[in-house]
Amino acid sequence: MALDDRKSEFTFVGTRPDRPDGLDKVTGRAKFGADMSAPGMLHGAILRSPHAHARIVKIDTSKAEAHKDVKAVVTRADFADVPFKPGLEGEFWNVLENVMAGEKALYDGHAVAAVAASSALAARDALKLIEVEYEVLPHVTDVDKAMAPDAPVIREGAADYSVPEGMHPNVVRYHESGHGDVEAGFAEADLIIEDSFVTEATHQGYIEPHACLGMLGNDGKGELWCTTQGHWIAQKTCAALLGIETSQLRVTASEIGGGFGGKTTVFIEPVALALSRKANRPVKIVMTRSEVFRATGPTASASMDVKIGMKKDGTISAAQGVFRLQGGAFPGAPGDMTAMCAFAPYNLTNVKQIGYDVMSNRPKQAAYRAPGAPMGAFAVESVIDELCKKLGLDPVDVRLKNAAHEGTKASYGPRYERIGLVETLEAAKAHPHYTAPLKPGQGRGISCGFWFNHGGETSVSLALSEDGSAQLMVGTPDIGGSRASMALMAAEVLGIPYENIRVTIADTATLGYNDVSHGSRVTYASGLATIKAAKHAVEKLCERAAAKWDIPVEAVKWENGCAVPSGPNAGDFDPMPLADITADMGRTGGPISGHFEATPEGAGVSFGTHIVDAEVDPETGKTSITRYTVIQDAGKAIHPTYVEGQFQGGAAQGIGWALNEEYIYGEDGRLQNSIFLDYRIPVASDLPMIDTVIVEVPNPGHPFGVRGVGETGIVPPLAAIANAVSNAAGVRMKQLPMSPPRILAALKDNNG
Amino acid sequence: MSKLHVSTTVNGDTVEFLCDPRETLLDCLRDKLNLTGAKEGCGTGDCGACSVTVDGRLVCSCLVLGVEADGKSIETVEGIADGDILHPLQKKFIEHAALQCGICTPGILVAAKSLLEKNPNPTEEETRYWLAGNLCRCTGYDKIIRAVMETAEELREAS
Numbered sequence: 001m002a003l004d005d006r007k008s009e010f011t012f013v014g015t016r017p018d019r020p021d022g023l024d025k026v027t028g029r030a031k032f033g034a035d036m037s038a039p040g041m042l043h044g045a046i047l048r049s050p051h052a053h054a055r056i057v058k059i060d061t062s063k064a065e066a067h068k069d070v071k072a073v074v075t076r077a078d079f080a081d082v083p084f085k086p087g088l089e090g091e092f093w094n095v096l097e098n099v100m101a102g103e104k105a106l107y108d109g110h111a112v113a114a115v116a117a118s119s120a121l122a123a124r125d126a127l128k129l130i131e132v133e134y135e136v137l138p139h140v141t142d143v144d145k146a147m148a149p150d151a152p153v154i155r156e157g158a159a160d161y162s163v164p165e166g167m168h169p170n171v172v173r174y175h176e177s178g179h180g181d182v183e184a185g186f187a188e189a190d191l192i193i194e195d196s197f198v199t200e201a202t203h204q205g206y207i208e209p210h211a212c213l214g215m216l217g218n219d220g221k222g223e224l225w226c227t228t229q230g231h232w233i234a235q236k237t238c239a240a241l242l243g244i245e246t247s248q249l250r251v252t253a254s255e256i257g258g259g260f261g262g263k264t265t266v267f268i269e270p271v272a273l274a275l276s277r278k279a280n281r282p283v284k285i286v287m288t289r290s291e292v293f294r295a296t297g298p299t300a301s302a303s304m305d306v307k308i309g310m311k312k313d314g315t316i317s318a319a320q321g322v323f324r325l326q327g328g329a330f331p332g333a334p335g336d337m338t339a340m341c342a343f344a345p346y347n348l349t350n351v352k353q354i355g356y357d358v359m360s361n362r363p364k365q366a367a368y369r370a371p372g373a374p375m376g377a378f379a380v381e382s383v384i385d386e387l388c389k390k391l392g393l394d395p396v397d398v399r400l401k402n403a404a405h406e407g408t409k410a411s412y413g414p415r416y417e418r419i420g421l422v423e424t425l426e427a428a429k430a431h432p433h434y435t436a437p438l439k440p441g442q443g444r445g446i447s448c449g450f451w452f453n454h455g456g457e458t459s460v461s462l463a464l465s466e467d468g469s470a471q472l473m474v475g476t477p478d479i480g481g482s483r484a485s486m487a488l489m490a491a492e493v494l495g496i497p498y499e500n501i502r503v504t505i506a507d508t509a510t511l512g513y514n515d516v517s518h519g520s521r522v523t524y525a526s527g528l529a530t531i532k533a534a535k536h537a538v539e540k541l542c543e544r545a546a547a548k549w550d551i552p553v554e555a556v557k558w559e560n561g562c563a564v565p566s567g568p569n570a571g572d573f574d575p576m577p578l579a580d581i582t583a584d585m586g587r588t589g590g591p592i593s594g595h596f597e598a599t600p601e602g603a604g605v606s607f608g609t610h611i612v613d614a615e616v617d618p619e620t621g622k623t624s625i626t627r628y629t630v631i632q633d634a635g636k637a638i639h640p641t642y643v644e645g646q647f648q649g650g651a652a653q654g655i656g657w658a659l660n661e662e663y664i665y666g667e668d669g670r671l672q673n674s675i676f677l678d679y680r681i682p683v684a685s686d687l688p689m690i691d692t693v694i695v696e697v698p699n700p701g702h703p704f705g706v707r708g709v710g711e712t713g714i715v716p717p718l719a720a721i722a723n724a725v726s727n728a729a730g731v732r733m734k735q736l737p738m739s740p741p742r743i744l745a746a747l748k749d750n751n752g
Numbered sequence: 753m754s755k756l757h758v759s760t761t762v763n764g765d766t767v768e769f770l771c772d773p774r775e776t777l778l779d780c781l782r783d784k785l786n787l788t789g790a791k792e793g794c795g796t797g798d799c800g801a802c803s804v805t806v807d808g809r810l811v812c813s814c815l816v817l818g819v820e821a822d823g824k825s826i827e828t829v830e831g832i833a834d835g836d837i838l839h840p841l842q843k844k845f846i847e848h849a850a851l852q853c854g855i856c857t858p859g860i861l862v863a864a865k866s867l868l869e870k871n872p873n874p875t876e877e878e879t880r881y882w883l884a885g886n887l888c889r890c891t892g893y894d895k896i897i898r899a900v901m902e903t904a905e906e907l908r909e910a911s
Contacts, residue, residue: 022846025854026838028789028829032855035788120779121772205889207793207801208855257791257855258889289794480852480890641849645891649852652892676798676887684893685877685884 007704011560012491016641017498019484025255033211033227033254034286041213042071042116044275044285045123046268047130048295049105049112052139052361052669053152056105056112056132064115064129069122072279073130075113076100079274080243087160087173087331092240094330098364099241099270105134106154106329107361108670109294116275116283139361139669143303143326146170146360154329154359170359175336177412178320178352185318185350189309193386197379198735199718200662201301201326204368205653205681208257209287210296214272216242217280222249226269229259229477230516234266235508241270242277249273252507253477256517260653261367262297264516293674297366298663300325300333302375306342310387314398318350319343319411323376326358327365333357334365334372340412341715342376344450345399345421345607347408361669367518369650370451370711374657374718378736381447381719386732395446395723396434399609400425403448420633420697420707421448421607427693428609433629442615442626445723449610449715453603453708454519459512460529462490462537462594466586468579470494470537472530473506475514476522480649480710481642485523486530488638489704493534495561496578512597520708523638524603524699529596531703537594544588545576602701606708608632610651610716614724618747621740623659623725629691635699635707643709648690650713656682657714658721662737760821762787763831771818778802780818781828789829789858793887800886803859804828810866812885829858832865841865841903850899852890860886864900872908876901 024030061073079100084093101112113130117123138152145151146168153169162174186192212226222244228234231251239246256263268285276283287296302325309318321342327333335355343351355372388395403421410416428434428446438444461473472490476482483503491498515521538558545563546553555570556563562575585592613627630647637643660680664672673679698705718736725743726732731750735742755770762785769784776795781787781804790813793801797812804813805827806820832839841864844850851857860883867874867882874882879900880893888896 016849018846019849021854022851023838025851025857026842026845026861027833028787028858030854031788032791034782034792119772120783121774206853206855207799207887207889208791208853209793255855256853257793258853260889286792289796289799481849641895642852645849645852645895648892648894649890653889675796676794677796681887681889682892683884683887684880684897687880687893689897690892690894 010492012488012498013636013638013704014640016639017484019481020487020503021478021483030255032208032257036213036225036254037284038213038215038282041282041284042118042279043120043123044114044116044272044283045127046111046271047113047127049101049108049110051105051134051136052108052141053137054105054134055137056101056103057135058133059113060131061113064126067126067129069117069119070115070126071118071281072116072275073113074271074274074278076102078278079241079270082240086158089160092237095237095265096241098330099267107363109291109363111295114271114275116279141360141362141665141669143301143324143358143360146326146358147324154361158331158359171356172331172359173335173357175339175355177340179409180350182318182320182350182352186309188311188317190312191387191390192307192309193383194305194307195383195734197304197306197382199302199375199378200736201298201362202657202661203293203298203679204260204262206258206260206262209289209292210268211286212269212272213282213284214269214276215282216273216277218277220244220248222273224249224251224269224273225254226251227254227256227263229256229263229479229518230514231508232475232513233264233516234269237266238270238273242273250507250509253505256477256479259479260369261371261518264367264518267296289676290674293679294671295363298363299368299371300327300365302338304375304379306379306383308383308387310391312391314393314401316346316348316402319348320352321376321380322354324356324358325372326360326362328362329359330364331357331359332365337372338376341373341450342380343411345404345448346402346411347404348411351411353411369653369714373449373451373715374654377447377449377715378718378722382722385445385723396425396429399448416605417700418697419605419607420695423695423697424607424609424631424633427631427695428611431611431629431693433611433627433691438613441728442613443724443727445612445720445727447610447716447719447723449608449712451520451606451712451715453524453606454521455525455600455603456515456519456521457513457599458525458529459514459597460526460533461511462533464537464582464592466582468496468582469500470496472501472503473511474503474526474530475506475511476517476526477505479517480645481639482522482526484642485638486526489527489530490534493531493538494578495558520606520710521603524702524706524708525600527638527706528600528702529598532596533594535594536596537592540592541578541581544581544585547588549573602699604635604699604701604707606633606712608712608716610720612720612724614721614728616725616728616743621743623738623743625655625688628688629693630713631693631695632709632712633695633697633707634709635702636696636705637694638706640694643694644692646709647692647713651690651717652682652687654714654717655687655721657736658718659737660739756819758819758822760823761825763827773817773819775818776814777816777818777821778813780821781813787828787830791855791858793855800863801856801859803862803886805862805866810863829862832861839865840906841900844899844903848895848899850891850895856886856888860888860896868904868907872904874904
């Protein structure tokens with residue numbers, strides 16, 4: 001039988017059916033993290049440090065333990081002894097230290113103890129009975145100050161091998177890359193601009209707080225229900241932190257109310273399990289919004305210096321950048337990612353980038369949609385915009401002139417395969433938005449953006465039922481409609497209706513390891529695995545048909561949901577539909593399933609170009625986004641409506657990051673805006689409609705040409721909006737967010 | 753502290769529960785009545801994920817005490833559909849992909865239904881301001897606004 005691995009004509013892919021879980025989600029029936037309960041369930045609550053940096057001298061839990069409603073109290077002593085290692089080598093230790101403080105509280109909100117009680121109110125009340133004696137230490141929350149010689153040391157020995165000698169112990173990872181000779185390149189430039197930029201930490205801002213329900217027995221066997229982007233990483237991490245075998249903990253992912261990278265690790269899950277082990281009852285923990293802000297993954301804040309040389313014709317002759325990222329009290333700030341992505345859209349002869357991962361007394365940063373990339377793009381694309389302005393060049397033309405294409409040696413090393421940056425820029429140039437007239441007080445900005453995309457460990461199973469329907473089990477939580485795209489890809493291969501496929505997010509006991517729903521990998525990797533699993537089932541279907549017809553399996557092919565003879569020589573048989581084969585499969589060889597497990601490597605890098613119009617009110621400093629267009633290469637859009645949704649969502653988060661959102665710390669090192677009233681994410685009345693253009697330059701690494709689309713959409717907005725605002729206000733904005741006070745201050749300085 | 757007895761109507765059904773005076777209506781709906789459609793996204797009335805109506809008035813149920821529900825009539829997302837027939841807003845939200853993760857969807861549907869009952873012909877601006885108390889972090893609101901306005905148009909044509 002012949003199975004063509006590549007496909008460009010589609011029956012189901014590219015259509016826009018209703019999502020399979022739509023009904024559950026519009027009726028309130030869908031079960032999210034906090035929606036589960038269990039018989040005998042207790043409620044957990046976590047005591048958190050009010051200090052940014054303090055030695056924990058003593059924790060007295062006796063009063064809490066004596067309370068009649070309290071069934072268990074845990075501190076760090078109730079977790080496994082996980083070995084400390086420098087950098088990211090000791091990530092289990094880092095996560096454990098973040099989940100429950102050891103010798104020191106490292107940030108405002110750091111967990112120090114937890115209780116389980118008979119009700120949520122009783123648990124909250126019991127926290128007040130725990131007495132903690134702190135010795136307050138000097139703290140630092142700013143990235144540049146954390147690198148200065150006199151900065152308080154967060155933790156000695158946390159730096160890994162990459163850090164050059166002589167750096168402050170808070171610098172824990174170092175990255176340097178590039179090619180060519182930047183000094184020679186700058187000597188060729190007609191104009192060089194060097195400038196510094198700052199972005200503040202923002203939160204992923206998923207509307208669903210972290211929530212879980214755990215049960216762990218003294219036999220080392222456990223069950224965990226939690227809202228997560230990846231239940232296998234939750235399984236592995238919880239097992240390590242509790243000292244049990246990974247396979248003995250079964251984790252089921254709830255529906256997930258947003259993640260954006262912030263639910264790729266654990267916070268409360270090991271605590272619930274530790275409390276459960278001690279109380280011998282199931283324990284549920286649900287974070288408050290304030291806990292989410294204080295103790296879960298904000299993105300890194302950044303301080304950056306970028307220098308770019310350009311010739312009069314717009315050719316970039318050299319580019320270099322230094323990117324310092326602060327990621328809280330643990331290694332992991334993506335200074336390396338920022339550095340590698342910053343110049344990635346361009347075909348450069350001379351480029352050099354340096355990234356620093358710096359610790360401070362803030363919560364442990366977590367991934368946020370293309371982690372690290374938006375900050376670097378903000379700095380680089382702002383400088384390119386300024387160069388275009390000073391040299392009198394069109395910003396799209398200059399980007400087209402320097403755009404990376406197939407064969408370009410990327411700023412971070414490899415040579416690109418087929419990519420779609422040029423196509424997005426050409427689409428931008430041709431889009432009516434780019435030439436639409438602007439009103440007084442308005443400015444237009446554009447920016448390109450890049451993200452790597454990711455493959456990752458993937459395991460999928462597909463089982464056919466006797467009636468010819470199919471159940472598909474994938475291991476990547478459905479964050480934004482991926483059940484629909486999986487069913488479309490399976491339908492495409494099997495040739496049965498989309499509606500006949502039931503997609504389930506399987507638990508950790510049902511499939512092999514699956515990497516997290518991150519890295520824009522779900523439609524790419526779980527999609528690829530779905531296609532391969534469906535083809536595996538089709539192979540078996542063809543074998544059964546061949547046996548029935550008594551012809552060799554090579555003489556059977558699969559077409560439109562039927563086995564058919566592969567040619568006139570194979571014999572004269574009517575097409576045999578899938579349901580005819582499955583109807584008696586029990587007697588013809590047993591159940592028919594398809595499986596696929598791999599770590600696919602061909603994710604295919606992704607580029608986008610955004611066009612933004614902004615209007616700045618000089619009286620108040622308030623910025624309105626008046627028009628927004630996202631253009632991005634999707635490779636192949638499986639369900640175009642959900643692809644548009646990813647583009648729009650990325651843009652909206654970028655608008656928040658650019659204009660409003662920031663972590664604000666007081667002199668005391670405490671977070672001052674830990675509720676949505678003070679940490680203001682964009683609301684409906686803040687935004688215009690967000691126009692989208694889906695460019696399709698097929699990814700050679702996927703059977704249907706898919707490139708992930710989830711993350712790239714947040715890379716261009718910071719820069720595109722900064723360019724628009726700078727054009728509208730007549731002053732270059734170098735610090736985000738461009739909140740009204742910052743814009744007013746910049747206008748005042750400019751008018752001097 | 754002893755618990756208080758509350759008798760109320762939820763989606764047309766008479767219900768009773770005992771609650772601590774500190775518990776919110778949201779806590780009571782979710783934990784005592786097993787109506788987990790309303791979500792707690794913030795607990796401070798900023799995100800709207802817990803939106804319900806009390807005697808026809810749109811409120812954040814996290815800002816209403818459970819005891820305040822006594823004698824009132826509460827409508828939640830679970831009561832929007834008429835049996836197995838979805839409300840036009842629910843159908844349109846699925847058709848338009850006006851949800852990605854779906855956590856804000858119950859609150860937005862309750863709020864949007866309340867809007868259309870008060871104003872069957874809202875402008876885009878009116879729709880955006882009415883829903884400004886309902887945070888969505890996934891969609892950028894584009895498809896939500898379109899779904900609400902298109903539903904309004906269809907309901908006007910049907911009536």
